[in-house]
Amino acid sequence: MPIIDPYKVLGVPTTATEDEVKKAYRRLAKRYHPDANPGDRVAEQRMKEINAAYDQIINGGGAASGPGAGSYAGSGSYGGYGNYGSYGSSGGAGGSYGGHRGASWNDYGERSADPQMRAARAYISFGRYYEALNVLAGIRERDALWYYYSAVANSGAGNTILAIQHAQRAADMEPENETYRELLDELRNPGREYQAYGRDFSAPFLGANRLCGGFLISWLLCMYCNYCCR
Amino acid sequence: MFGYVTANKKELTPEQEARYRAAYCGLCAALKRRHGNFARFALNYDFAFLTLLLDSLYEPEREVCRARCAMHPVCARRHETSEFTNYAADMTVALAYHKRLDDWRDEKKPGARIGAALLQKRYDEVARAYPGQCAAMEASLARLFEIERSDNAAADEAATAFGAVTAALFAPRKDVWEEKLRAFGMALGRFLYMMDAWDDCKKDVRRGNFNPLAGDFGAPDFDLRAKAILDALMRECAAAFEKLPLVEDIQLMRNVVYSGIWTRFELKRARGRRREHADHRSV
Numbered sequence: 001m002p003i004i005d006p007y008k009v010l011g012v013p014t015t016a017t018e019d020e021v022k023k024a025y026r027r028l029a030k031r032y033h034p035d036a037n038p039g040d041r042v043a044e045q046r047m048k049e050i051n052a053a054y055d056q057i058i059n060g061g062g063a064a065s066g067p068g069a070g071s072y073a074g075s076g077s078y079g080g081y082g083n084y085g086s087y088g089s090s091g092g093a094g095g096s097y098g099g100h101r102g103a104s105w106n107d108y109g110e111r112s113a114d115p116q117m118r119a120a121r122a123y124i125s126f127g128r129y130y131e132a133l134n135v136l137a138g139i140r141e142r143d144a145l146w147y148y149y150s151a152v153a154n155s156g157a158g159n160t161i162l163a164i165q166h167a168q169r170a171a172d173m174e175p176e177n178e179t180y181r182e183l184l185d186e187l188r189n190p191g192r193e194y195q196a197y198g199r200d201f202s203a204p205f206l207g208a209n210r211l212c213g214g215f216l217i218s219w220l221l222c223m224y225c226n227y228c229c230r
Numbered sequence: 231m232f233g234y235v236t237a238n239k240k241e242l243t244p245e246q247e248a249r250y251r252a253a254y255c256g257l258c259a260a261l262k263r264r265h266g267n268f269a270r271f272a273l274n275y276d277f278a279f280l281t282l283l284l285d286s287l288y289e290p291e292r293e294v295c296r297a298r299c300a301m302h303p304v305c306a307r308r309h310e311t312s313e314f315t316n317y318a319a320d321m322t323v324a325l326a327y328h329k330r331l332d333d334w335r336d337e338k339k340p341g342a343r344i345g346a347a348l349l350q351k352r353y354d355e356v357a358r359a360y361p362g363q364c365a366a367m368e369a370s371l372a373r374l375f376e377i378e379r380s381d382n383a384a385a386d387e388a389a390t391a392f393g394a395v396t397a398a399l400f401a402p403r404k405d406v407w408e409e410k411l412r413a414f415g416m417a418l419g420r421f422l423y424m425m426d427a428w429d430d431c432k433k434d435v436r437r438g439n440f441n442p443l444a445g446d447f448g449a450p451d452f453d454l455r456a457k458a459i460l461d462a463l464m465r466e467c468a469a470a471f472e473k474l475p476l477v478e479d480i481q482l483m484r485n486v487v488y489s490g491i492w493t494r495f496e497l498k499r500a501r502g503r504r505r506e507h508a509d510h511r512s513v
Contacts, residue, residue, distance in 0.1 A: 022475040029475070033406060051406070058473050159386035160462050161424065161442060168446075168455060188458045194465040194488070201241045201489035 006053035018058070025054040114139070120149050129156035144173035148180055155187060163187055232426050235276040235418075237482065238489040246482040252294070252310040253285070254278040259297065259309050260319035265352045269319075272326035272349075276422075277318040279486055280400065284314035286478040287407055314402070320356045321399050324364055327353040328371055335375075336439070366398035378440040385424075385442030389463075393419030410474050417467035424463055425495065428456045453499055464491065 007014045010024045028050045030036070037043035116139050123132035132153040139146060147170035155163035167184040174180060237250055257278050261269045285292065290313050296306040327349040333342035357364040374391040377383050393416040400415030401408045427434075427443050431452075434441035441447070446455045464487075471487050 018472070019477065019480065023477050025475045026477060029406060035405065047406070054475070055473075154386070159384075160420075160466065161385040161389060161459050164459050164462055165385065165445065168458075187462065190462075190465070194461070194468050201238055201485060 006056040009049050009053035010057070021054070021057050025050065114141075117145065117149070120153070124149060124153055124156070127156065129153045133157060144170045144177065144180065147173065148183065151183055151187070232422060232429075233274040233276060234422055234425050234491060234494050235279045235486060236490045236493050237275075237485050238493065241485055241489060242482065246479070246485070248308065249310070249479060250278070250282070250482060252308040253281045253315070255297075255299075255302075255307045256309040256311040256315045257281055257318055257322070258299070260311060260315045261322060264316060264319050265323050268348055269323050269326075269352060271345075272322050274322070277322045279483070280321070281312070281315050281318045282479050282483055283400070283474075283476070284317070284402065285312050286476045286480070286483065287411070287474060288314065289478065290314060317402050320359060321363065323349060323352050324356045324360075324367060325395075325399070328367060332371065332375075360402075363398045363402075367395050370394035370398070383440050383442075386420075388440070388442060389420040389423040390416070392423035393417070395419060396422065407474070410470070414467065414470040414474060417463070417470045421460065421463040421467050421491075424456075424460055428453075428460065429494070429498065431456075453502075457495070460495070 005014075007016065010021060010028065012020055012024045016024070029047070032043045032047040032050060034040075034044055034047060116135055120132045120135045120139075123129070123135060132149065136146065136150050136153060147166045151163050151167035151170060154160075154166060164184070164187050167180065167187050170180040171177070171184045237246075239247065242250065254273075254275070258270055258273050261273055293311045295309050295311075297309055298304070298306045327346055330342040330346035330349065333339050334346060353364075370391050373394075374388060377388045377391055396419030397412040397415035400418070401411040424442065427441050431441050431443050431447050433439075435444050435447050443452075443456055443459075446452050449455060468487050471483070476483065
């Protein structure tokens with residue numbers, strides 16, 4: 001459901017900061033929440049619009065709703081490959097998440113002799129990452145190219161950890177291969193939003209836990225005391 | 231959880247620090263009030279953060295009082311309590327109970343068994359009050375146990391199984407916020423699982439337990455490799471965090487998400503470097 005102007009729906013200027021958008025969304029969500037308007041069809045519809053507008057702004061024009069718990073479960077719900085076509089345009093703070101799916105794919109190793117590897121390659125180029133992973137799992141001989149394919153497919157399937165580990169493995173096996181190195185760099189640093197925010201803070205204070213130092217001792221002391229600490 | 235979700239205290243403004251302490255003290259007092267003094271042992275910053283997050287999202291009525299305690303016997307501390315403080319206290323007990331059960335099952339620590347037994351009654355109460363959360367917690371931890379013992383345990387599957395626990399913890403209600411809260415809880419849990427894996431890697435390798443980072447253990451750049459993964463996971467977590475329409479205490483929570491969460495990592499690395507340095511000198 002594409003919205004012409006999500007800012008209009010939320011009633012904020014297009015120059016609004018992210019925090020202003022959040023404020024406006026909160027206000028409207030409270031007013032039109034289904035619990036506050038039981039059975040009101042108009043309010044329900046309005047709430048849907050507000051949600052969609054908010055998601056659109058926060059996701060930076062992104063497509064899918066947030067990475068719900070189900071998305072991780074390997075349910076194959078990423079069939080909506082086209083959703084990620086807009087990678088280049090994602091701008092908001094949430095952009096890096098959506099864009100993370102499916103690392104850029106240099107159609108590499110096309111002359112691989114192994115028909116299974118060719119199949120994996122074909123699946124990846126069509127964005128069918130789960131099928132690619134299935135094929136890859138059946139291959140016993142695992143060279144650097146296998147790890148490269150696996151990294152790309154895992155990245156597409158949302159398996160962030162394995163994607164990085166296998167890209168690392170490919171780069172370790174063939175350190176001079178630029179394609180492998182580039183993939184690793186991309187997976188390690190897909191967007192800068194996190195670091196940009198992080199720059200607002202200095203390195204964590206070593207010893208922050210002193211806020212409750214000595215807690216254990218006092219806990220032992222007050223185990224049987226019921227006069228203080230209400 | 232593991233106490234990783236702390237703030238970078240150096241960067242807190244006095245107001246933020248006061249709020250953070252008050253939420254923490256409120257949680258501690260709620261633990262005692264609801265579950266007895268023993269339960270306070272389970273107090274940790276992760277759940278103080280949960281309180282902040284839910285308070286900010288739902289803006290419930292907050293009760294404020296000042297009270298002394300054994301930790302702070304002279305100066306009375308400000309306690310801030312809301313319905314979510316109580317919720318967080320209950321979840322603290324639930325997770326502490328499961329943590330001890332796991333420790334008993336994995337490492338046969340007698341202390342863990344005793345701890346679990348002491349928390350048993352409290353946990354049963356919590357499970358009655360929040361059947362959804364506790365059922366999800368039990369199912370996910372059982373799944374994690376299974377994954378960690380299978381022959382081809384995959385890192386992402388294990389992290390996601392743990393993430394399902396935190397996803398359930400972070401979503402107390404079935405409402406419009408549920409999906410976004412669950413997404414954040416899932417991403418945070420996946421990060422915490424890997425952070426814990428990094429923290430325990432040496433021990434796990436020695437004992438032959440599953441650890442998703444074991445493959446790189448011993449590499450000269452082990453910490454950097456782990457950091458690359460943790461960074462990627464935390465980036466996803468921060469993206470899910472920013473999708474929540476939070477206004478109140480947002481800077482305080484950003485401090486945690488963008489900086490404080492690395493406290494343990496930086497602390498341990500600094501210690502490791504100091505030790506290396508000392509070793510060099512003694513050689």
